[in-house]
Amino acid sequence: MTQSTQAGVLEPAPGSDGTPRPAARRVGGGRRVLRALAPLPWITPATALILFVVIWPVVSMFLTSRQHFDSMGFDQGSAGWSNFTKLFDEPDLPGVLVRTVIWVVAVVGLTILISLGVAQMFNKQFPGRKVARWALIAPWAASVVMTSIVFKWMLNPSNGTILVLMHDLGFMKDYNSVNWLSQQTPAFIWEIVVAIFVSVPFTTYALLAGLQAVPEDVYEACRLDGAGAVRTYWSITLPLLRPALLVAALINIMNVFNSFPIIYEMTGGGPGNQTSTTTLFMYNTQQTSIGEAAAMSVVNFGFIIVVVLFFLRASRWNTAED
Numbered sequence: 001m002t003q004s005t006q007a008g009v010l011e012p013a014p015g016s017d018g019t020p021r022p023a024a025r026r027v028g029g030g031r032r033v034l035r036a037l038a039p040l041p042w043i044t045p046a047t048a049l050i051l052f053v054v055i056w057p058v059v060s061m062f063l064t065s066r067q068h069f070d071s072m073g074f075d076q077g078s079a080g081w082s083n084f085t086k087l088f089d090e091p092d093l094p095g096v097l098v099r100t101v102i103w104v105v106a107v108v109g110l111t112i113l114i115s116l117g118v119a120q121m122f123n124k125q126f127p128g129r130k131v132a133r134w135a136l137i138a139p140w141a142a143s144v145v146m147t148s149i150v151f152k153w154m155l156n157p158s159n160g161t162i163l164v165l166m167h168d169l170g171f172m173k174d175y176n177s178v179n180w181l182s183q184q185t186p187a188f189i190w191e192i193v194v195a196i197f198v199s200v201p202f203t204t205y206a207l208l209a210g211l212q213a214v215p216e217d218v219y220e221a222c223r224l225d226g227a228g229a230v231r232t233y234w235s236i237t238l239p240l241l242r243p244a245l246l247v248a249a250l251i252n253i254m255n256v257f258n259s260f261p262i263i264y265e266m267t268g269g270g271p272g273n274q275t276s277t278t279t280l281f282m283y284n285t286q287q288t289s290i291g292e293a294a295a296m297s298v299v300n301f302g303f304i305i306v307v308v309l310f311f312l313r314a315s316r317w318n319t320a321e322d
Helices: 022-037 040-065 082-088 093-122 129-141 144-154 161-168 184-212 216-224 229-240 242-257 261-266 278-286 290-315
Strands: 002-004 010-012 067-069 075-078
Touching (some): 067 082, 082 290, 093 129, 093 184, 093 242, 093 278, 129 184, 144 184, 144 261, 184 261, 229 242, 242 290, 261 278, 278 290
Antiparallel strands (some): 002 010, 067 075
16 A cells, blocks of 8 residues: 655654554665764774774784894884894893883873972962963974983083083082993983973873862851861862873873983984883884894784773773772
8 A cells, every 4th residue: 555745755654553554664674774874974084094093003013023124224024023023132131122112110100299289389379370381382382303412412522511510519510520421320311301301291291270160169168167278189189180180191101112312312322222111222223123123013013002001901991090
């Protein structure tokens, strides 16, 4: 049976139970498909960007790590897992891996602690606060390469500003005989200092934004309950800062782990590879073996994924309440 519409077109009549006929179901299904595809024009650019910027380089990195390249950089075919075997046989690799962990933990941890104090200070009213806030941007806005070079000049054993100042203050007798950047431990410590110097501004502003989002009536309720400043900060401020802390920490972990200019400009990873992290070790390795450097990049990729997942798990990112 059929029924006529206003346009005079015959359509299948519904069954006795009101169920539409197959043609009507096809029309409804087509509309659902169109609705499902409607967001596609909006997400296609972002999806293409992710595929081109993230997925394709990762796939290329894995493929390169299993290829053999000659001294001229030409692909000579598959190398299997020999690049990884060669990498793990490197005598400097264990020290580089340990140093990378120390580098990330020290820089990120100290940056967070310093930024918490600076953000708390900038959240208070004091004369010249606006000028101080603007001044804090300078280390972050300046080129990391330029900052590293400036610190390298300041540590120059001939006339470096830092060494001359310490000599004038009586902390050392003959600064001409001191070359901290040629010694493993002092050089690595100074590289950590520079990394903290350039990381504090961003972290401070991220935490300051979190502090300014805390409602003032929460602090007023704490004062009425008789809570002291330390108790209020520990029980109220830090828990409410948790989202800002997690974002700042995650961004710092990725930035510091992949940091290249500071160590490269100050010591080049030397003496030897004694101040190299995995990123600089990978760069130095590619000058002699592209395949081995690609294998190191795969290890780097896995390392950062494990670190981030561990951090997210430890912080219980996906739970609103513990």
